[in-house]
Amino acid sequence: MMKIFVISLLCVLFLSQQVEAKKHILYVGTYTKGMANGIFVYSFNDQSGRLVDLKKPAISNNPSFLTISANKKFLYAVGELDNLDTNQSGGLSAFKIETEGKLTLINHVLTHGANPCHVSLSPDGKKLVASNYTGGNLSFFNILADGSLSEMIQRIQHEGSGPFPERQTAPHAHSARFDATGKLLFAADLGIDELKIYDVTSGEKMVTPSAQPFIKLAPGSGPRHMDFSTDGRFIYVINELSSTIAVMMKYGGEWKQVQAIKTLPKDFKGESWCADIHISADGRFVYGSNRGHNSIAVFKRDPNSGKLVMVETVPVEGNWPRNFTIDPSGKFLLVANQKSNDITVFKIDQTSGKLKYTGFKVPNESPVCLQFLK
Numbered sequence: 451m452m453k454i455f456v457i458s459l460l461c462v463l464f465l466s467q468q469v470e471a472k473k474h475i476l477y478v479g480t481y482t483k484g485m486a487n488g489i490f491v492y493s494f495n496d497q498s499g500r501l502v503d504l505k506k507p508a509i510s511n512n513p514s515f516l517t518i519s520a521n522k523k524f525l526y527a528v529g530e531l532d533n534l535d536t537n538q539s540g541g542l543s544a545f546k547i548e549t550e551g552k553l554t555l556i557n558h559v560l561t562h563g564a565n566p567c568h569v570s571l572s573p574d575g576k577k578l579v580a581s582n583y584t585g586g587n588l589s590f591f592n593i594l595a596d597g598s599l600s601e602m603i604q605r606i607q608h609e610g611s612g613p614f615p616e617r618q619t620a621p622h623a624h625s626a627r628f629d630a631t632g633k634l635l636f637a638a639d640l641g642i643d644e645l646k647i648y649d650v651t652s653g654e655k656m657v658t659p660s661a662q663p664f665i666k667l668a669p670g671s672g673p674r675h676m677d678f679s680t681d682g683r684f685i686y687v688i689n690e691l692s693s694t695i696a697v698m699m700k701y702g703g704e705w706k707q708v709q710a711i712k713t714l715p716k717d718f719k720g721e722s723w724c725a726d727i728h729i730s731a732d733g734r735f736v737y738g739s740n741r742g743h744n745s746i747a748v749f750k751r752d753p754n755s756g757k758l759v760m761v762e763t764v765p766v767e768g769n770w771p772r773n774f775t776i777d778p779s780g781k782f783l784l785v786a787n788q789k790s791n792d793i794t795v796f797k798i799d800q801t802s803g804k805l806k807y808t809g810f811k812v813p814n815e816s817p818v819c820l821q822f823l824k
Contacts (some may be wrong), residue, residue, distance in 0.1 A: 471497035474778050475504075475551035478525060478786065478793065479513040479819035488513045489527060490814060491551040494822070496779035499795045499808040503505070508545060508553035515568045515773075516821045519575050523547055524556070524597035525821075532564035532584055540566040542591070543582055544599045551823060557598045561589040562605055568625040568675075573632040581637065586621030586636055590656040604656050610642035614670045614691050618642070624674045626688075630682055634660065637642055638673035638687060645673055645687055645698070660791035665705050667696055675728045677736075684756040688713070688738050695727065695738055695749070697756050709757045713747040714739045725775045731780045735761075735803035738761070739771040739785070746774065746785065746796070748803055764805040767794045775820040782808075786817035793817055 458460050475641030476492040488510035493502045513527035529541035539560040545553040563582025571593070578591045578599065587607045592600040622641035628650065629636065635657050637646040644664040648657035667673055672691030678684070685705070686697040697709040713724055722742030729736050729751070736749040736758055744766050749758040768787025776783050776798070783796045783805055795810040 458496050475823035476725045477516055477821045478817050479516045481512055481816040485511045499782050501812045506552045515819045517569050528566040528569050532567050538564040559599045562602050563587045563589050570627050572628045579626045581623040581626045585624050588623055608639050612643045640672040640710055643667045643671050662704055675727050677727050690724045693724050699756050711758050713740055739774055741770045767807050768792050772818040773820055778824045786820050788818050791815050
């Protein structure tokens with residue numbers, strides 16, 4: 451009798467787990483060879499970790515970074531190019547998200563800056579900023595009622611250089627993000643070792659330099675991407691050139707760096723470049739990607755001081771982990787391996803934050819950006 455009860459209980463638990471499984475849409479941005487299938491649509495099972503190609507690609511040219519509107523109705527993609535007009539411009543595309551994740555192009559505009567590599571939206575979904583890497587500038591746009599992009603309304607040119615050979619001879623805007631309030635914009639410039647700070651306005655100009663116009667990082671750092679703590683007190687900046695994460699803390703009205711920690715093992719002697727960074731939803735862990743060492747660095751985060759302690763570095767089971775993301779359930783981490791042309795899936799230990807490879811590896815040509823339709 452007891453045996454039957456135990457079996458029945460196990461069956462109920464198994465069935466409940468199946469019922470709780472959700473499938474999420476994942477968009478993958480890639481590097482293409484001209485206009486081609488560039489944005490791919492996948493279904494992700496948050497119980498098994500299985501990733502399935504839905505065979506609904508959208509045609510685009512080098513959509514190397516994507517972002518999705520908060521209402522889940524629209525997707526915006528950069529066109530990382532420098533030859534769209536005589537001003538050495540890249541482009542931006544707006545797509546409508548249809549049934550089962552299918553994308554329909556709404557419109558396309560120029561960024562008026564070369565090689566846009568990052569795009570993000572304001573919390574209210576009404577403003578968009580593109581970071582033009584080679585141009586060393588930021589381009590700003592309004593989002594219109596139908597989800598389409600306005601023509602550019604403002605452009606800010608960065609100035610300066612850094613000490614790193616070849617990579618810092620000029621400014622290179624690599625990412626820009628609005629804070630949760632929508633009142634501030636932070637922009638990481640790899641070429642000048644600065645995290646720029648802008649006030650978001652309601653006037654003719656979308657942003658103006660803040661009272662503290664920038665945070666200066668160590669020479670040769672090469673700030674690339676960032677993530678924010680949910681309480682707004684900390685910013686985590688991953689530095690491509692120095693393979694470090696810089697922790698910024700707000701003291702009163704001023705931001706200061708309180709830590710810089712390496713993303714690589716102490717005994718690593720090779721060449722490696724950081725790429726992406728994300729904080730877990732519960733704020734306990736920070737993850738960063740290493741291209742060359744081909745790993746994800748896992749850090750435990752102190753919520754009071756904001757400081758990090760390295761937990762481990764985990765091989766990505768691929769080559770050149772550019773972008774990665776944590777799924778909406780918080781149980782899995784997915785990695786876009788640009789040079790091995792695949793996406794790998796890892797299970798996140800909810801207690802330690804450590805990663806374990808699931809064995810799931812999905813082929814994809816030059817994947818460089820992963821965005822869930824949350």
